[in-house]
Amino acid sequence: MATPNDPFNAFVAGPENAAMRDVAGPLSGLTLAVKDIYAVRGQRTGGGNPDFHAESPVAAATAPAVKRLLDSGARFAGRTQCDELVFSLMGQNVHFPHPVNPAAPGRVTGGSSSGSAAAVAGGLVDIATASDTGGSVRAPAAFCGLIGLRTTHGLISLEGTMPLAPSLDTFGWFARDAEVYERVAQVMLPERESPRWRPLRLAALDALLLGTAEAAEYARMVGIVSAVLGAPRAAPALSQSPGDLYWTFRKLQAFEAWREHGAFITRHGARMGRGVRDRFEFGRDLPADTEAVETPKRDAFRAELAALLGDDGVLVMPTVPGAAPLASSTFDQQQELREKALRLLCLSGLSGFPQITVPLGEVDGAPFGISLLGPAGSDLALVRTARTIMEKK
Secondary structure: OOOOOOOOOOEEEOOOOOOOOOOOOOOOOOEEEEEOOEOOOOOOOOOOOHHHHHHOOOOOOOOHHHHHHHHOOOEEEEEEOOOHHHOOOOOOOOOOOOOOOOOOOOEOOOOOOHHHHHHHHOOOOOEEEEEEOOOOOHHHHHHHOOEEEEOOOOOOOOOOEOOOOOOOOEEEEEEOOHHHHHHHHHHHOOOOOOOOOEEEEOHHHHOOOOOHHHHHHHHHHHHHHHHHHOOOEEOOOOOOOHHHHHHHHHHHHHHHHHHHHHHHHHHHHHHOOHHHHHHHHHHHOOOOOHHHHHHHHHHHHHHHHHHHHOOOEEEEEEOOOOOOOEOOOOHHHHHHHHHHHHHHHHHHHHHOOOEEEEEEEEEOOEEEEEEEEOOOOOHHHHHHHHHHHHHHO
């Protein structure tokens, strides 16, 4: 049940029954929505699926990452809708009215952090928690004109969080305003000296843009970034193509996802949406040695990217291939864009390195983001760099 005054179908529950207290802190005055995979004391976690919600116990404690925000003064506004078991990228859950993209109402919000993106983009809250396994911070942020950071894997605790693929799952959040985003980052992220960035670009990633309009707008965004960081230098091609990396990512994600949720899906498979069910079944049918085969490929890529970036390299890249697809587009059309987007999004996921999307562009009247991917642990530096870029654009 959505909360009152929610024109964007962002929420699935309000703050009722949550054990909360108001505290003073660096986030005082900011309202917070929580993606429906994080435990909130006194509430059930739904995970985007009514059967999962029914089986979930009332949480005895709030997830530590969420508690840190609340203990810093943020005020809880409710739980936000997510894609089913967070295994989708479009934000159209078959069990709920689809969230509306406030920045482009005829287009999807993106997922799986769909309700969180809608709530922030629509001004219902100041900040909202998200998660990113395959792109669920970065894609909705790019589609809805928000700032979104996929954090270094393992940097922020996921205790009290419904998992999807633990070796890929990360905590994240949305905000419209760069100053607000940095305030949250200072609460959530360790301090580290910001490097003098050495910007890089990979031709194989730039080539994934959808068309000439996207390429022209991306070039304009690169110009804005270059005015702050300097023009990105062309980096040598990686030894594994975006397509190769996509398949390694997809297999590892699906294999882990089935291990996490296979027993639940076996009981409730008929009540799952088509695309989500298909992806879980793909994981179910993978060979038993999938991790043993694919993990060395991931390790080799991570080492190669780490060597390319060093301590000061930052990869300038499209967040996704274009603007959000139309909400009325067919299942197959959305699937096609999803697969293209994952060829960009999987680099951060496989490496575990942080990536921030910055809302600098527009295509066909809809938001279009550009990303900065940095070395492990450079999260706060990326947030501050994004703020500088946004303030000087």
